[in-house]
Each structure stands twice: as C-alpha cells, then as structure tokens.
Amino acid sequence: MIETIVRKQYNELAAVYDLRWKSYIANTLSFLKTWAEISSTDIVLDVACGTGEFERLLLAEYSSQQIVGVDISDKMLAIAQKKCSAYPQVSFETASASSLPFDSNSFDVIVSANSFHHFNHPLTALKEMRRVLKPDGKVIILDWCRDYLLCQICDILLKAFDSAHQQCYTQNEFHRLLEDGNLAVSRTTRIRFGVVWGLMVATASLKE
Template sequence: MTETKVRQQYNQMAATYDQRWSSYVSSTLLFLQSWADISPTATVLDVACGTGEFERLLLADNSQQKIVGVDISEKMLAIAREKCHVPNVSFYTAPASALPFADNSFDAIVCASSFHYFDKPNTALLEMKRVLKPHGRVVILDWCKDYLLCRICDWVLPIFDSAYKQCYTQAEFHSLLTSAGYKISRTTKVRFGVVWGLMVATASVEPSE
C-alpha cells in the first residue's frame, strides 16, 4: 500500500527532515500562512502536518490558536509534539482518507506539499469536507504539473520513490476539488526557486440546495 510506504519513508527521514528541507519548508509554509490568512479564533486542522512547522508558525503569531495536526508518520509527529508542547495544539496519527474527527469540527483546514502522496485524493477531499464547519475553508498547497521541472519529477520520482503517487496540473486539481463538492474562491500558481512550481487553492463547501 502507498500509505504504508509513505509512513515508512517519513519515519526514516524524520530526524533529518527539518534540516534537509529547511529552505523549501520555510518558504512554502510562510507563503501558505500569508495566503490562508487564518482567523485567530479559528480551530485549524493541518492534514499531513509532518514535523509541526506550520503549527509553530501559527503559534508564533497567536499562542492561543487552536490547532490539530494529523500525519501517518509517528516519528514526524513525535518531533511536532516537541515543538508545540501547548494545550491548545494536539496531534493524531491518521491518514487524510480517514480523519478521526466528528463532522463540522474545523473552521479552517490546510494541507501543504502532501497531496501528491495521497493514494485516494478524492476520499481525502471528501473527508476534509466532512470535518469542515459550514462556511469554513480548505487551503491546499501542492506541486503543480504545469511547470516543466515538476513534470520531470512526476516522471522520474516513481522510479526512485515507491511511495510517490502523482502531482496534478492546476486544471486537474481544480477538477478534483469541484468533483468533491467544493467551490474554489481563490487560486494561483507560484514558483519557489528554480525547481519548485506549486499551486494553491482556497475552497469552501457548496451550499446544499
């Protein structure tokens, strides 16, 4: 299973992840924080939260922000808990396709640089929709296949990385969101350095007829 491979891979790299990917993580998550513009009173869910860097950024601005992070790597989460040892932040071991929360639990949901590993992207989007409060927002930042070097990565990575699933063009990504019942309110593509071309979208749930 892809999920098992991803867990094993990130458990192995957890101890060196922050140092190895410091520049990428810092630049992309600072961008995400600015883009998402999360209310200080919002209850936030971070899907595939990794080592808790986004939680750390939010807490630096608002030490009382209520945040829940989920990830399938226990060792990544152990590092996240060390960084964010405060009562208003909690972490759970869970996949994006089976979130262990009640319906309508979160005001804002974020997911950064993880969508290309999701074995069941449609299920993950439906799960995020289920736990999102009415009028809440989902913000997803991920690699964009519209960029040449990301297309090359998409071709090459499966050879070396058995956990990798695929990245999407912006049009494909938007189609996944709308098919899952989201209304996209804001979106763009953005480049980080020479290699990394990403896309971000803010979406909400379409109101019931």
C-alpha cells in the first residue's frame, strides 16, 4: 500500500527533515501563511502537517490559534507535538488524508502544503476536506506544479526511483480535481522558489 511506503519513508526522514529542507520549508510555508490569510479565531486543520512547522508559524502570530494537524508519519508527528507542547489548543493525530477522523463541518480553514503529490487517492482526499470544512470555510493547497520544466523532470525521475511519489499535476489538472471534489477555486497562482522549485497554490470553497 502506498501510504505504508510513504509512512516508512517519512518516519526514517523525520529526525533530519527540518534541517535537510530548512530553506525550502521556510520559504514555502511563509508564503502559504501570507497567502492563506488565517484569522486568529479560525479553527485550522493542517493535512499532512509533517513536523509542525506551519503550526509554529501560525502560533508565532496568534498564540491562541486552534489547530489540528494530521499526518501518517508517527515520528514526524512526535516532533510536531514537541514543538507545540506549550499550546494546549493545538493537537495532532495520525490519520490519512483520505479518511479524516473528524465530524463534518468542523474547520474554518484547511491547509495542505507540499504533500498533494504523495496522495494516491487525491479526489477522495479533497472530498474528505470538503466534508469537514464549514460551509463558509476555505481550503488552501500548495504543491509542486508540473507546468515548470524542472518539475516535469523531477516528476519523471521520482516516478521511476521513488515509490512514495505518486504524481505532480499541472495547474489545470489540479483545478479540475478541485472542481471534481465539489470545490470552487476562488484564488490561485504559480510561484517559483529558487531555480528548481515551481509550485502552485489554490484557495477553494464549497460550491454554491
């Protein structure tokens, strides 16, 4: 099962993940935080939260922010829990993006960063995000974009050599998935981080 492979890979990476990807994490998550425009009263769900760096960024601005992070890697979550141990309103759970253990209409904002290319059931994940989103809430997803040449090359190489990688999407393909998940894209862009990394971000809400 793909999730078993991803879990094993990230459990092995957990101890060095923040240091190895320090610049990439800082740049992409700072951009996401600015883009997302999360208010202090929003209840936030972070899907595939990793080591909790996005939570740390949010809490640096609003120390009372209510956040739930989910990930399939226990060891990544252990690091996240340690980072946020001083904040009782922040919690972490082991869960798949395709099966979120929450009631419907629970969250004001759902974010997912740098993870969508790992989802082996992306449409199921989007439908789950839609289910747990409040009627006036928003979903923000940031991920690699196959419209960039170097990302196309990375996608080909990773498919050949990294069994945890599923696929990168073009911006149009990504938007179609969001639409198929009954989410309406309200804001979107593509952005480069350095020479290699070309990403896309989209904010979506429930279709009327």
